[in-house]
Amino acid sequence: MSRAGRRSGDSGTRAAILDSARRQFAEHGYDGATIRAIASGAGVDPALVHHFYGTKERLFAAAMQLPVIPSEVISAALADTSRRPEVTLGTHMVASALALWESEEVRGPFLGLLRSAMTSEQATAMLREFITEAILAPVAAVTNDTDPGSAPFRASLIASQVLGLALTRYLLGLGPIASAGRDELVAAIGPNIDRYLTGDLN
Amino acid sequence: MSRAGRRSGDSGTRAAILDSARRQFAEHGYDGATIRAIASGAGVDPALVHHFYGTKERLFAAAMQLPVIPSEVISAALADTSRRPEVTLGTHMVASALALWESEEVRGPFLGLLRSAMTSEQATAMLREFITEAILAPVAAVTNDTDPGSAPFRASLIASQVLGLALTRYLLGLGPIASAGRDELVAAIGPNIDRYLTGDLN
Numbered sequence: 001m002s003r004a005g006r007r008s009g010d011s012g013t014r015a016a017i018l019d020s021a022r023r024q025f026a027e028h029g030y031d032g033a034t035i036r037a038i039a040s041g042a043g044v045d046p047a048l049v050h051h052f053y054g055t056k057e058r059l060f061a062a063a064m065q066l067p068v069i070p071s072e073v074i075s076a077a078l079a080d081t082s083r084r085p086e087v088t089l090g091t092h093m094v095a096s097a098l099a100l101w102e103s104e105e106v107r108g109p110f111l112g113l114l115r116s117a118m119t120s121e122q123a124t125a126m127l128r129e130f131i132t133e134a135i136l137a138p139v140a141a142v143t144n145d146t147d148p149g150s151a152p153f154r155a156s157l158i159a160s161q162v163l164g165l166a167l168t169r170y171l172l173g174l175g176p177i178a179s180a181g182r183d184e185l186v187a188a189i190g191p192n193i194d195r196y197l198t199g200d201l202n
Numbered sequence: 203m204s205r206a207g208r209r210s211g212d213s214g215t216r217a218a219i220l221d222s223a224r225r226q227f228a229e230h231g232y233d234g235a236t237i238r239a240i241a242s243g244a245g246v247d248p249a250l251v252h253h254f255y256g257t258k259e260r261l262f263a264a265a266m267q268l269p270v271i272p273s274e275v276i277s278a279a280l281a282d283t284s285r286r287p288e289v290t291l292g293t294h295m296v297a298s299a300l301a302l303w304e305s306e307e308v309r310g311p312f313l314g315l316l317r318s319a320m321t322s323e324q325a326t327a328m329l330r331e332f333i334t335e336a337i338l339a340p341v342a343a344v345t346n347d348t349d350p351g352s353a354p355f356r357a358s359l360i361a362s363q364v365l366g367l368a369l370t371r372y373l374l375g376l377g378p379i380a381s382a383g384r385d386e387l388v389a390a391i392g393p394n395i396d397r398y399l400t401g402d403l404n
Contacts, residue, residue, distance in 0.1 A: 118320040118373055128374050136377065156370060156379035157390055163374075164366015168358060171320055172330050172365075175338065177358035188359055188403040192394040201390040 016042040017049055021063040026122055030060060030129035057134045065109045068100060074138045089142065090193030095186045097162055101170065102182070111170055114163070131159060143197050150201065157196040165189065218244040219251055223265040228324055232262060232331035259336045267311045270302060276340045291344065292395030297388045299364055303372065304384070313372055316365070333361060345399050352403065359398040367391065 020041030024033040035056060039046040053059040061069050077096045081089050100106045117127040139158055140151035165185070168174040177185070195201075222243030226235040237258060241248040255261040263271050279298045283291050302308045319329040341360055342353035367387070370376040379387070397403075 115320045118317050124374060128376055131374070132377055153378040153382065153386075153390070156376050159376055160366040160370040160379055160391075161363055161394075162366070163369055164362040164364070167365055167369055168362040172326060172333070174330055174358050174361055175334055176355040177362055180355065184355075188355070188398075189362075191401075192363075192397060195394060195397075196390075 013042070013044060013048070014052060017044065017052065017059075018063045021059050025060060025063060025126055029122070029125045030056075030127075030133065035059070057130075060130060060134075064113060066113075067103075067105050067109070070134045071138045073100065074135070078142060088190060088194050090195075090197055091186055091190030093158070093162070093193055094165075094189045095182070097165070098182045098185060101166065107170060111166070114166065114171070135159065154196050154201070157201075158193055161189065161192060161196070215244070215246060215250070216254060219246065219254065219261075220265045223261055227262060227265060227328050231324070231327045232258075232329075232335065237261070259332075262332060262336075266315060268315075269305075269307050269311070272336045273340045275302065276337070280344060290392060290396050292397075292399055293388055293392030295360070295364070295395055296367075296391045297384070299367070300384045300387060303368065309372060313368070316368065316373070337361065356398050356403070359403075360395055363391065363394060363398070 017038065021033070021038045024038045024041060027033075028037075033056070035049050036046050038059070039049045042049075049059065053062060057071060058069055060066075073096060074093075077092050078089070081087055081092050101110065113123070113127055116123040118124075136152060136155040136159065139155040143151045143154040165177070168177050169180075169185075170178075172178075180188075219240065223235070223240045226240045226243060229235075230239075235258070237251050238248050240261070241251045244251075251261065255264060259273060260271055262268075275298060276295075279294050280291070283289055283294050303312065315325075315329055318325040320326075338354060338357040338361065341357040345353045345356040367379070370379050371382075371387075372380075374380075382390075
């Protein structure tokens with residue numbers, strides 16, 4: 001796509017950066033794409049990319065039209081739990097995921113990303129790397145710290161349940177899990193997430 | 203595809219039935235496809251389809267090249283658990299699923315079906331109906347029978363965790379869950395399945 005044409009000023013520059021980011025993420029994956037290469041592809045200075053988007057995660061979220069920044073949602077959930085100790089972290093994570101997905105604005109891009117990861121090797125690598133860095137790492141940081149070695153495993157078990165929920169509820173529309181109310185799902189699934197976070201897994 | 207040509211005898215007839223089955227399942231879904239219509243599409247008598255394949259589930263498994271019949275695997279797992287009471291049913295279900303998936307012969311067609319369900323509405327409906335009838339129903343039959351109304355919900359929660367495991371381990375190849383040994387996964391996930399089977403979900 002030409003970087004000239006109708007675009008002008010900030011919005012044209014932002015659009016050129018997002019175009020370049022999508023190309024770089026698709027070609028080199030989440031880990032391999034660099035702010036420097038994305039800036040170069042858009043014909044701008046790397047400092048401008050940092051100025052507009054801050055981190056690579058925020059740039060990825062903007063390029064993929066994710067309306068939320070996963071690690072920020074997780075941090076917010078953690079802060080909320082520490083204020084209300086009667087809510088377990090697992091319960092809160094399920095409630096947050098469902099609240100986000102019930103918004104069409106979030107669900108659409110999220111399911112689009114998941115769908116493309118199912119069918120394209122490149123998209124798979126990109127999503128895998130993104131989930132590992134932006135979601136598993138912050139989750140791992142709050143899991144059972146008596147055994148820090150188990151944190152990445154615990155985080156990936158949580159991903160298996162949370163992504164499995166999205167798969168069966170929204171993509172497959174599987175009977176009762178698709179029609180269940182949010183509170184019912186939070187009560188049913190939350191404690192299983194708590195076990196993955198801090199329970200005995202052996 | 204022409205039903206004449208090089209085919210002859212039993213194998214030609216079987217191939218014509220499987221062709222017709224794939225068309226009918228794709229067009230009308232698992233529930234909507236009938237043995238009668240499949241037989242008619244293959245130009246044979248319905249009795250012959252029953253003779254070759256027995257049930258609609260077995261015919262579906264043959265048409266989709268699934269090398270196992272899900273409800274039979276579940277029944278076998280149940281029988282095994284009742285002989286060895288120290289093995290919980292949830293643990294046994296996770297072990298059985300992993301043992302099946304570690305075989306390339308099973309994993310390939312299974313992931314193919316899951317992938318196509320992610321991207322085609324028709325394939326989604328077909329897989330949803332098949333999972334509901336051939337997998338959720340037998341699972342629901344062994345869940346907490348003090349509250350039979352909860353059985354379909356319990357079965358769909360199990361599906362969310364088991365399909366989420368397949369998604370993260372095989373399709374996304376997500377870090378530790380992709381490289382973990384079978385025993386480690388069975389110990390970590392089995393008890394969560396047991397809770398979905400018989401635990402308090404409220």
